[in-house]
Amino acid sequence: MSLISKQVPVIHSDAEALSVARELAAFFKRDSALRDRERRLPFDELELFSHTGLWGITVPKAYGGAGVSSVTLAQVIALIAAADASLGQIPQNHFYALEVLRVNGTHEQKQRLYAEVLAGERFGNALAEIGTKTAHDRTTHLAQAEHGYRITGRKFYATGALYAQRIPTSVVDDNGIQHLAFVRRDSDGLSVIDDWSGFGQRTTGSGSVVFDNVLVAAQDVIPFQSAFERPTPVGPLAQILHAAIDTGIARAAFEDALHFVRSKTRPWIDATTDIASEDPLTLKSFGHLSVRLHAAEALLERAGAFLDIAQSNTSASTVAAASIAIAEARALSTEISLAAGSTLFELAGSQATLAEHGLDRHWRNARVHTLHDPVRWKYHAVGNYYLNDANPPLRGTI
Template structure:
């Protein structure tokens, strides 16, 4: 049995506070990091690692304290995701929609739904997602139907970009009821008619399982429906909450690329012939570029923390002003983490040299992961939202894509 393997009956840890969450994240990241390059190269799905990840208790840290969880701050949650993403960016992304579903449940669920589904998360159930669709006019259009069937409902449709569904116990699904209202249906993964297809072929984030889910009249109980639409009909944290997790993933990718660049230049790279030095790490122009990259990375990590603090304030007292402040703060973090993750992944090769491009190192995974993940929503619209607020006093739109 390896250090990641667990007995079938192993219990799920309950993490009690922010400090413990960060400590556990650092320890488990050390287990994930050594095999990350190989998993990416071979597209080996991380079932074993994911089981250890969820049993560590980290998947329960978003459960509020009144329901038995740690209820960690948004600052801490973002840091946890960044730590895991620095070790393995795919493992960092897989629980993103799990935490998103918990946030929708916290904001819109009934007390009974919260009690039952939060308890399931603490017991080790993983929630995936089936939100997005392809082939629609815009990314926000949905055609998946929720149809009344006796005391319950049935889901009919097809989804894509379903990160986490392949590994999930439940698949929270965005479906449109006959009256046009949008619900998040916490469908059982093994429900009849629900098929998860491992057809994700992106060149980055290769082991996230972000493929298709097909719903062929899948039954779902009425008590497993939580309003999704209501998340955006009033000021709530659901939109910026989703976005800060994406920013954290990118921050982790940037950190991984930066640290691999440092290690490679110190141990393997040769100095440029005109530098007049014996070691690549003494090349003055290389030193300068590492300084530039370090400053950008530290700025991105700092603004991610700032966004978390703004989101914590909005969580404690949600209104138009606090939610807008959180949305703008998170948009700023998304802008910087997007750019530094791409820059770090590219700068790695510029500074480390041709040898770093050899397939045996698989260092290109950092840029590939950043390029694919940052396509989630365009950073140019982050700048627009921020600029439009400061220049024209226009509040950002309430949706999950700012």
Template sequence: MTLSHHVAVITSDEQALIVASDLAEDFRRDSAQRDRERRLPLPELDVFSRSGLWGISVPREYGGAGVSNVTLAKVTALIAQADASLGQIPQNHFYALEVLRVNGSQEQKKRLYAEVLDGQRFGNALAELGTKTAHDRVTQLTRDGDGFRITGRKFYSTGAIYAQRIPTSVVDENGIQQLAFVPRDSEGLTVIDDWSGFGQRTTGSGSVVFDNVWVAAGDVLPFQSAFERPTTVGPLAQILHAAIDTGIARAAFEDALHFVRTKTRPWIDSGSDKATEDPLTLKSFGHLSIRLHATEALLERSGEFLDRAQADSTAETVAAASIAVAEVRALSTEISLAAGSVLFELAGSQATLAEHGLDRHWRNARVHTLHDPVRWKYHAVGNYYLNDENPPLRGTI
């Protein structure tokens, strides 16, 4: 499964940020049109893959840059600011690489990391519809000779339609969850482009069907055990979600600034000749900017906590990282929704015209922030500080 095109190898945090900034300029150009037409970003993903950014979390000992989580979050926010769907598509790719880092064998790490550095994209087939809770899984893994067979159906499979491998959560014959890195071209595997969400429209977050799909034993990793001991798998997933929302918020804020500066007329009661001089508009922009800057600062802070937890994963360091990430998840949820909505209050009726595509920011934020409820972030943070209660060891809190 080697890609034919040349793939760059990024070697430092600084290089990763420069490459992400350059790509973001290109991705921003047609992002509104892609959203409006629901045009899957296949050419953009090819450029994205060849840039080397999908390999920046591969540890240095396996040939990657091993960038900090501060940098990984900033890269994600930069891409999400340009195009929120493109920012989300690699989220589960990096999540799968973290599961590989904490639970994979040396052989699995060497082989799968090499694929990533060669430009392979990993999607996901984790969530399922119709189970008792959003975390329950029923997709079965059964032994078949020197490998396994997978049968089941997944949804919210962000990135699967674009991937060369689809990491899939499965339940083995002992009721234990495993993660199978299934090749996209496996017989019996069907990816269905049936995602109809009103936001994040080009993430490809639809269905994956497994009809007795064979997978090699070497492509199956322990999964459940990553949440039975202190690991950074959960907060790593969460910081990426926070970064996506932070990028959406920044995009909405910047578009609001541009629109008010160039198109918006002042309200008659303001006594101002320009919308940029309206005192109530100034107050609203001040309120948005302070919360946005606070979110960006918390995103960086949570990356530092996560770096420490990765270097030394104990109950204390992982809990501290999870809480730091929960704090920025709470704030990034609120500012992304606020920025996407207040944009129209400040910019005025012209901003609602479809040709501007400014509604995509709120739609993207509203859909993506439903990933897990912000009210439970506040609960976890309050319980941690008031009662010294560590958050649960799972992918969401």
């Protein structure tokens, strides 16, 4: 695939989005191991990615986009993540910011920012901070200025900021209220630092963003905290994207394990077969992995259907049901992504550990990405919901 035009096409349907994603995933898969091994940042790949029109698929139809279902969005992310887990994660907060915009933005803000996305611009993120009391605390400050607002602070885990044209940034005003500021990447006083050193998801660019009295226009700031003070689909949308990434990683590890065992692995001496793929214990292990992988993929699709309901008919009950369905998907996608990445080596054998194969990236990617929030609390929320009719908390993680 190559960029033959600067004109970004607008995708018009779910079927078209999935077709484009499948073609793009096949292309991304070719050099995925090389990009990971050399930490080759995917600037060219992201230009291609955004110029396919896929970054605009959640723009509502009323604003010129396809307004695809959450089922489709999750499948698109899973397809890309299966090809390259970092490329699957980079647009996550882009779609998250678009959902905040859909829920809390004004008509004028939606018109302007959606148009930028449909023209091919990418949104990164500057949400999380390190050194705070909890992972949800924010200290980056939004102060009123003569021509808008000024932002001062430092962020980390800023996935996608390195590659973005805008960086949606969580900020706290003088009253302690959080907002989301859509800051231009080239703003004076804004620095994006490529200091991400995680052993997985190596090319996401999830490093630091520093704001040194950065000016942002008033029309580029939208309410953020209020999206979690009432039932909205914002939190569940963030969570289903996490589940999609992990499901994609699991699929990639599973398929690489199949290929390696078929083509390179030798059978164990006690298997009484000359072909590793006929080893009865290997067959059992692959069967166990495939059942859990297919269950995770089915739960992801089911979760998307619940989220679609919550987006079209938002209430406390529909948002809670979506949150729980997505928590179930996240629990299993976490476990199968780690299991597939680890069991791969048990089934493929010592040859699979050689650096030239790059198979270790699947477990490393899964281990790093699944740390976004603990799976043990997913089970707690699910059990509390079914046993005690207790709705999960209104936030981006449960």
